[in-house]
Amino acid sequence: DTIKELFEIIPGDGEQLLERDASQCRRCAVVGNSGNLRQSQYGQDIDAHDFVLRMNRAPTAGFESDVGSKTTHHLVYPESFRDLAENVSMIVIPFKTLDLRWIVSALTTGTINFTYVPVPRKIKVKRDKILVYHPVFIKYVYDHWLQNHGRYPSTGILSVIFALHLCDEVDVYGFGADSNGNWHHYWENNASGGAFRKTMVHDGDFESNITLTLASIDKIRFFKGR
Template sequence: MFFRQRNLKLFSLLLILLAITSFLVNYNQNAGSYTWSPDKYFTRFSDRFRRFMTFSRRICNCDTCVAESEISPWFDERFNQSIPALLTKQNNMIPESVYRWWLRLQSERNPKNINKTIQDLFEIIPSDVDLMDHSPYRCRSCAVVGNSGNLKNSEYGAEIDDHDFILRMNHAPTTKYEADVGRKTTHHFVYPESVRDLQENVTMVLIPFKTLDLQWIVSALTNGTINFAWESSRGSLSERNGSRIDAIRESILIYSPEFMKYIYDKWLLNHGRYPSTGLFSVIFALHVCDKVDIYGFGADSKGNWHHYWENNPSAGAFRKTGVHDGDFEGGKLTHAMICLVRTGKIGQVMTS
């Protein structure tokens, strides 16, 4: 009862303040020849109040906001804002069903205790960044830049660099390719096998597929005792070049296994063993950004799958493997992007 009365008082005070403001504005604009016009006064007051209430309900300050609901039933069926995208010191619990699914991704044998591993991890990495902090005063624009060969000669570089966040994945070189892919990177999505030293002001987003990956990042930032990683093509551990990485600990984020399973279930419809880094990056952007543009996904104009830095147009990596089905995932991703564009969730899509 107390809170209801307090809210009523606050609402009444707001109405009074808006009425006084509208009256003064009306008076100043008509100084010297002021006449009382009730219809004009209440129309102006109603319009101001409606704009205020509309703004207070917005979750961002863009023309359209990715996370807004009740715009597309198709999107609302898949999008779940309650699932955290990152594993953090505050959000460090992995549900049992998620943990069992996660362990099967690379058939890890005799994993170290996950709770102890996570405890060790966050003694090294602060990981207190909250990227899902939507605000009606902010319009965070993001470019997700894939590695497709269809970026060659695209000249999207300047347009990509104009975004607030620029997400890249795995190797993704920019030197010598700036005109097509841009110069800037804010977030780099990697597996342990694809990690490299970070450039200044770049945040690493590590996608872990097993307990060993979390142990490895601790080792790579401290004593470097773990110098091996999983090689999916061989189905075994192999020695990794370099046991330590040059990175600022505050610039390392850990992708949540729970978020990985959510993407697998809702967006990939349980197809394949797990999604690619590209799909992980796209769905991540939908959750942390207000406006999203996609570049460099899918096959080239001839239907070939290759990277923009390679001179190998007939490459068919991940086309028909059990890990990533390029044709299926590319088709699903393309369909998803079309739906997202039609519903205003994504501003534009630069794919084949």
């Protein structure tokens, strides 16, 4: 019933992701949120890609030289939503049925303003710019790529595997710890930024090994930052 209601509100047509000239190479940048992006000077290289995927609360303003300014797709869940430019596609990762109900509510009645934390009651996103990451694909990533490590996949690894299925070339930036071993975001100094390593909600070390292995066999290019 939730799915039916959802696709009465949004078009549910992701075919524009697949439509392209077969003679062209689609280059995609997956930009994580690691503090290793600071002083990396990756911005111009990131913006040169056809698709630039970002995630959660990641800002670009004030960090353009390191992370770029271009965004084509932004992956979020309700609790990590941030306002996006009109030309950016929002890809919602539904970890629970309530996340799908939130999309409907946020575009119509605005009745849902709390899940396990406060969430936006209303969002300003064009309906044809909303895509939904299929729950079956999340399970595929968890079972086949993560081999059931952690409680569920992080937004980061879901973005990388999404890009692998969508793009001819995948360049990955802003993943993992910085050169001092700190897990934190490039836009803040957060002492608890790596707390998930203790809670095991996500198995960051296992996910990191996946990206490094993909890089070692030339399936992606991995940019380590600083």
